[in-house]
Amino acid sequence: MAKKLIFILTLLFAALGRELLYPEPQKDNPDNWGNHPRPHRPKRRHDKDDHDDQDDSPHRWNHPIQNNTRPVIGILSLPIHPYEPWNTTANTYIAASYVKFVEMGGARVVPLRVDQSFEELNFLFSRLNGILFTGGGANVWTNDSIPTWTPDYTEKACYLYRLVKEANDNGNYYPLWGTCLGFEAIQVCENNEFETLGNFNGEPPYTQSHDFTPKAKWSYLFNGIGRKYGEIIRKIMTDRKTSLLSHSHGVSPSMYQGENNLTATFNMLSTMLDKSGNRFVGIIEGKKYPIFATQFHPEKNIYEWDPQVPQPHDFYSVKVSTYFADFLVSEARRNNNSFESEEELKPYLIYNWWPIYQNGYFTQSYYFQ
Numbered sequence: 001m002a003k004k005l006i007f008i009l010t011l012l013f014a015a016l017g018r019e020l021l022y023p024e025p026q027k028d029n030p031d032n033w034g035n036h037p038r039p040h041r042p043k044r045r046h047d048k049d050d051h052d053d054q055d056d057s058p059h060r061w062n063h064p065i066q067n068n069t070r071p072v073i074g075i076l077s078l079p080i081h082p083y084e085p086w087n088t089t090a091n092t093y094i095a096a097s098y099v100k101f102v103e104m105g106g107a108r109v110v111p112l113r114v115d116q117s118f119e120e121l122n123f124l125f126s127r128l129n130g131i132l133f134t135g136g137g138a139n140v141w142t143n144d145s146i147p148t149w150t151p152d153y154t155e156k157a158c159y160l161y162r163l164v165k166e167a168n169d170n171g172n173y174y175p176l177w178g179t180c181l182g183f184e185a186i187q188v189c190e191n192n193e194f195e196t197l198g199n200f201n202g203e204p205p206y207t208q209s210h211d212f213t214p215k216a217k218w219s220y221l222f223n224g225i226g227r228k229y230g231e232i233i234r235k236i237m238t239d240r241k242t243s244l245l246s247h248s249h250g251v252s253p254s255m256y257q258g259e260n261n262l263t264a265t266f267n268m269l270s271t272m273l274d275k276s277g278n279r280f281v282g283i284i285e286g287k288k289y290p291i292f293a294t295q296f297h298p299e300k301n302i303y304e305w306d307p308q309v310p311q312p313h314d315f316y317s318v319k320v321s322t323y324f325a326d327f328l329v330s331e332a333r334r335n336n337n338s339f340e341s342e343e344e345l346k347p348y349l350i351y352n353w354w355p356i357y358q359n360g361y362f363t364q365s366y367y368f369q
């Protein structure tokens with residue numbers, strides 16, 4: 001009898017101890033992945049700074065559930081300028097790595113061609129579940145005194161950026177992802193100033209690790225699909241050079257000081273060093289909008305193979321990349337827009353075009369005439 005009692009007490013204490021050690025055991029139940037309640041932050045004294053970082057945490061948003069299991073994401077194409085040495089008569093393109101990145105996360109892709117009219121973009125925007133702005137080369141400015149090439153990338157990117165904010169303001173949860181050029185464009189659009197960007201020594205391409213800011217810990221990007229999962233990914237990105245960079249511009253962390261358009265809209269989650277040791281912003285996320293952007297290229301770790309570019313293809317780097325694809329598409333599943341039917345969607349899907357084996361900086365690209 002006494003033995004039995006001790007046994008029960010031991011079990012009880014073990015259970016209580018476990019409860020104290022792991023205050024949120026249900027968090028890592030895969031059934032909950034992607035639909036977590038807001039992380040329950042243990043109350044502690046002595047961590048005022050940390051608390052401040054949670055105050056504008058996106059966990060305060062109301063995240064709708066992931067109820068759309070057939071998400072479709074729009075990818076904005078880039079102009080092919082006459083001076084570019086591409087053997088094609090097409091005038092816009094999307095590097096296939098971005099398409100595969102979205103497909104890897106479990107979504108389909110519709111190209112948003114940068115030369116489409118605003119009406120055509122509106123039509124597609126209201127049917128898509130998220131947008132991706134790729135990396136690549138394009139003129140990013142809003143300074144009217146500089147002549148722009150046609151089609152004008154910034155005009156269309158900033159238009160879509162405004163639509164994304166408007167949709168979210170109207171209660172239609174609408175995610176936007178930006179990579180490299182897309183990351184730069186998002187911040188130029190927000191600030192309405194080309195001077196948002198600075199010059200950085202990031203060519204030829206190189207790999208780098210991240211210095212996460214305290215905001216990263218309570219960020220949505222690193223909690224939204226599992227707190228432990230996010231923690232593991234942050235640790236890999238801190239300890240290893242899993243991020244491929246290929247840029248001559250960037251955003252200085254000094255842009256994230258004080259009160260301005262950028263600090264009002266985004267949290268800076270990481271900074272990184274360029275090849276001259278200059279610090280630039282690595283990752284941002286919206287404070288109240290599901291907008292996420294990285295200066296580095298998650299898609300290249302898996303889908304680009306140019307021998308001149310040191311894309312990290314090791315296991316850890318590939319896991320970091322799949323993390324962001326999983327995250328982006330999990331966000332798109334929260335949006336309920338849809339085409340009226342599969343028939344209506346069909347002619348817009350990327351499957352209507354064939355990627356060309358370019359065997360260069362981009363392994364494959366989609367060209368649009």
Ligand SMILES: *[C@@H]1O[C@H](CO)[C@@H](O)[C@H](O)[C@H]1NC(C)=O
Pocket residue numbers: 067068
């Ligand atoms: C989610 O969507 C499905 C149809 O795709 C629907 O049957 C289901 O009721 C929805 N869930 C909720 C909670 O509304």
Ligand SMILES: *[C@@H]1O[C@H](CO)[C@@H](O)[C@H](O)[C@H]1NC(C)=O
Pocket residue numbers: 087
């Ligand atoms: C350019 O493309 C055309 C048609 O695909 C091909 O015939 C030609 O050889 C290509 N030229 C170069 C320099 O690659």
Ligand SMILES: *[C@@H]1O[C@H](CO)[C@@H](O)[C@H](O)[C@H]1NC(C)=O
Pocket residue numbers: 143144145146
């Ligand atoms: C626009 O760009 C030109 C050339 O770089 C510069 O002289 C001018 O000050 C810029 N204007 C604005 C409003 O930024």
Ligand SMILES: *[C@@H]1O[C@H](CO)[C@@H](O)[C@H](O)[C@H]1NC(C)=O
Pocket residue numbers: 064065067171172173334335336
């Ligand atoms: C999408 O539909 C689901 C189920 O009806 C709902 O819970 C969710 O709030 C909707 N999302 C948006 C952004 O309206």
Ligand SMILES: *[C@@H]1O[C@H](CO)[C@@H](O)[C@H](O)[C@H]1NC(C)=O
Pocket residue numbers: 190191192193261
């Ligand atoms: C900040 O945002 C406002 C409102 O969108 C805009 O008018 C302004 O040009 C932006 N840029 C700066 C530097 O204030």
